[in-house]
Amino acid sequence: MALIELRGVSKIYRVGEEEIRALDNVDLDIQEGEFISIIGPSGSGKSTLMHILGCLDSPTHGTIQLDGTMIQNATAVQLAGIRNRKIGFVFQFFNLLPKLNVLQNVELPMVYAGVATRERRDHAMKALKLVELENRSRHRPLQLSGGQQQRVAIARALVNNPKIIFADEPTGNLDSHTGEAILELFHRLSQEGRTIALVTHDPEIAAVTPRRIEIRDGKIARQVDAKLAGLDRIRPAAPAVPPAQ
Amino acid sequence: MNLWLTIEIGFKEIWAHKFRSLLTMLGIILGVSSLVAMSALVKGMENGMREALIAIGGLERVMVEAQPVPMEQKHLADQAVGVTMNDVYALNSSAPSVRLITPGMGLSRVTVARHGKTFNPFICLGTWRSALEMSQHVIAHGRMFNEIDEEQARNVCVIGTATRDALFGDPEETGREVIPLGEHITINGQVFTIIGMFQHYESEQSRKEREFMKTQPKQVKTGPARSRGWGGRGRGGGFVFWLKNATIYMPLNTMWIKFRSASGTNNVPDVRLSTLSFKIKDIEQMEPTLQQARNVLMNTHKGIEDFFFRTQEEWAQNITTSIRNARLSGGIIAAISLIVGGIGIMNIMFASITERIREIGLRKAIGATTFAIFVQILVESVVIAILGGLAGLLTSYGLVRILVLVSPTENSPQITLSAMGVAFIFSVAVGMLAGLLPAVKAAKLDPIEALRYE
Structure with missing residues (x-):
């Protein structure tokens, strides 16, 4: 059984009389340990897909199975618990809390998980070590560079040991060099066996992942799987963005 | 959800907006201190009145006073003897109470x-x-x-x-x-x-x-x-x-x-x-004793009721009512100012959550439940109210000093512990009420919308 299974998932918004199908009858499987990208232009429905995959939103039709539980009918409290323990989010604008220091920011998901103070500190330091920021634990987010802030956000996403990490345009707010480093970090985490989904509009960034899912008009337009094509890891940590000319 | 951490976040939030928080607290500070100062003034008045009551002989003292012969006995008026030594001897021998x-x-x-x-x-x-x-x-x-x-x-x-x-x-x-x-x-x-x-x-x-x-x-x-x-x-x-x-x-x-x-x-x-x-003899037996004395005196007065008993009870009652009135009117005014303070807190909490919509969205995305967000906002407003309440208690001491200087009353105001307790609890309650609406609003935010909010 796949880690995530979407069957016939639709999301319909009503604006007055008009019906807008943000997602239209999507079937999708994500296996454990996969490194995938969801790609599409803005308005294609990729954000809606990520929100539904990330349990921030529930579908109008269809079923979702995540790590063995069906979640299309889960209550708000259950969804919050699933987001907390099984899902990690990385955002374009980092979304760190400026009034907390780096360590406290990383600890935050564990606060909601009810982890004891000392344990929280240990786990947070471990996560910071993974992103090589353990010596910045007492800094405020705004004292760090953009790349460092994004690494703190990744540490925060990792800290509860989630089943899957969703990264929504994680390099969108960074210069190309720093963005590359972040993608390299994702690649490394993927090699360590973590399941990661990148959401982006940029094919160059999507190119770093073995499997790419293209969304257009709320439907999966194309899927490329390098593994199936026998092209596994053809471009390990390749330059995500070609050098500027 | 860790309550201490929530409280700590509340303090940080207040510290990050020191001036704004101080202005917000000012309403609570003034409300609490005026409540305490008012009750201290009334307490001073009460002390003075009670002291005076004891000075004239206490509650168990009864005075027999002459009164005009009642209407229905008017024809006997020239036989009325008034209060005389006979009454003293009669009471002495016939009224054991x-x-x-x-x-x-x-x-x-x-x-x-x-x-x-x-x-x-x-x-x-x-x-x-x-x-x-x-x-x-x-x-x-x-x-x-x-x-x-x-x-x-x-x-x-x-x-x-x-x-x-x-x-x-x-x-x-x-x-x-x-x-x-x-x-x-x-x-x-x-x-x-x-x-x-x-x-x-x-x-x-x-x-x-x-x-x-x-x-x-x-x-x-x-x-x-x-x-x-x-x-x-x-x-x-x-x-x-x-x-x-x-x-x-x-x-x-x-x-x-x-x-x-x-x-x-x-x-x-x-x-x-x-x-x-x-x-x-026994203050609990006030009514029967007065009846006994009345019976004795009715005899010596040949049944003509040209006397009555004046007790201090009336005075004691007057003290109680006037104190209660003073306390009530002062209390209402102080309570209104506390409520105004609470509205100030509500206003600031609404501004604060609008400022932090993204933060709330993020907290929800990483697993905060609706209830956790609700508690966080509520705690913040209660923390403001508690700090304001404590500051108000300190201020009330100074306020009482100033009141004494400005209007020297006969009896010095006395700050009572119970007044402080009531004012403090009331301020916390006001903070909680004021935080309720903003907390509900914050808790209801849709995480997707909130994360998108610029």
């Missing part, structure tokens, strides 16, 4: 004089020894008159300090205290020997004032000395204390023989008593 029966014959328009100085005491009473206990008098110097003085109707008297001050000099002014035992004064022309003097009566407040004044350098008075009339030293301590100090007691028989026997109408001496007081 009363004690300390004390008759008194007063003299109005009294002038006491010595060496050209005169004084008009407020009370000049011929009475028994028991008057001492009845009116809570304490002999500081000399003695009270005894049965021999009574029987022989000797011209002896016991005076209060006001008489002494007027005739022999005020120790505050002369700097030395005169104890005029054995001195002679005239009361309406009759020569009396002073055999005793009461202690000086004053309220807590004026005693403190006087002791404080002792430590201050004495003011040199300029210009002609002026009479201070009745006011004098008594004023600061309240009327009741002045009244007690301006008292002269003499034996009842002396009063009867020297002043009363010759002064009735148509050459018939007036045998009526001016005062007749007794105390109730």
Whole structure:
């Protein structure tokens, strides 16, 4: 059984009389340990897909199975618990809390998980070590560079040991060099066996992942799987963005 | 959800907006401090009133007073005897529930004089020894008159300090205290020997004032000395204390023989008593005792109801009602200002969550439940209210000091623990109520919308 299974998932918004199908009858499987990208232009429905995959939103039709539980009918409290323990989010604008220091920011998901103070500190330091920021634990987010802030956000996403990490345009707010480093970090985490989904509009960034899912008009337009094509890891940590000319 | 961390976040949020939070708290600070200061003022008033009540003999004292013959007995009016010594003897032998029966014959328009100085005491009473206990008098110097003085109707008297001050000099002014035992004064022309003097009566407040004044350098008075009339030293301590100090007691028989026997109408001496007081043995048995005394007196009065009982209960009730009214009106005003403070908190919390929509979205995305967000916002507003409440308690102390300076009342305000407790709890409750709506609004935010919010 796949880690995530979407069957016939639709999301319909009503604006007055008009019906807008943000997602239209999507079937999708994500296996454990996969490194995938969801790609599409803005308005294609990729954000809606990520929100539904990330349990921030529930579908109008269809079923979702995540790590063995069906979640299309889960209550708000259950969804919050699933987001907390099984899902990690990385955002374009980092979304760190400026009034907390780096360590406290990383600890935050564990606060909601009810982890004891000392344990929280240990786990947070471990996560910071993974992103090589353990010596910045007492800094405020705004004292760090953009790349460092994004690494703190990744540490925060990792800290509860989630089943899957969703990264929504994680390099969108960074210069190309720093963005590359972040993608390299994702690649490394993927090699360590973590399941990661990148959401982006940029094919160059999507190119770093073995499997790419293209969304257009709320439907999966194309899927490329390098593994199936026998092209596994053809471009390990390749330059995500070609050098500027 | 960790409550301590939430509280800590609340503190950080407040610290990050120091000035804004201070302004918000100001409403609560003013509300709490005015609530506490108001109740301190009322408490001071109450203390003064209770002190005065005890000074005139306490709750168990009952006075038998004459009243016009009631309508339905008007035809018997010329047979009404009034309150006389017969009543005293009758009560003494037939009313076991009363004690300390004390008759008194007063003299109005009294002038006491010595060496050209005169004084008009407020009370000049011929009475028994028991008057001492009845009116809570304490002999500081000399003695009270005894049965021999009574029987022989000797011209002896016991005076209060006001008489002494007027005739022999005020120790505050002369700097030395005169104890005029054995001195002679005239009361309406009759020569009396002073055999005793009461202690000086004053309220807590004026005693403190006087002791404080002792430590201050004495003011040199300029210009002609002026009479201070009745006011004098008594004023600061309240009327009741002045009244007690301006008292002269003499034996009842002396009063009867020297002043009363010759002064009735148509050459018939007036045998009526001016005062007749007794105390109730058991204050719990107030009603039955009064009924017993009434039955006895109805006999001696031939069934004509030309008397009634005046108890202090009425006064005690008046104290209670006036205190309650003062407390209520002050409390309402203070409560309104606290509520205004609460509205201030609500306003700020709404601004604060609008400012932090992304933060709330993020917290929800990483697993905060609706309830956790609700609690966080609520805690923040309660923290503001608690800090404001604590600051208000501190401020109230200063406020009371200022009130004393601005309007010196007779009784010093007293800050009570219960008032502080009530004000504090009320401020926390207001904070909680004020946080409720913003917390609901924050908790209801859609995480997707919130994360997108710019």
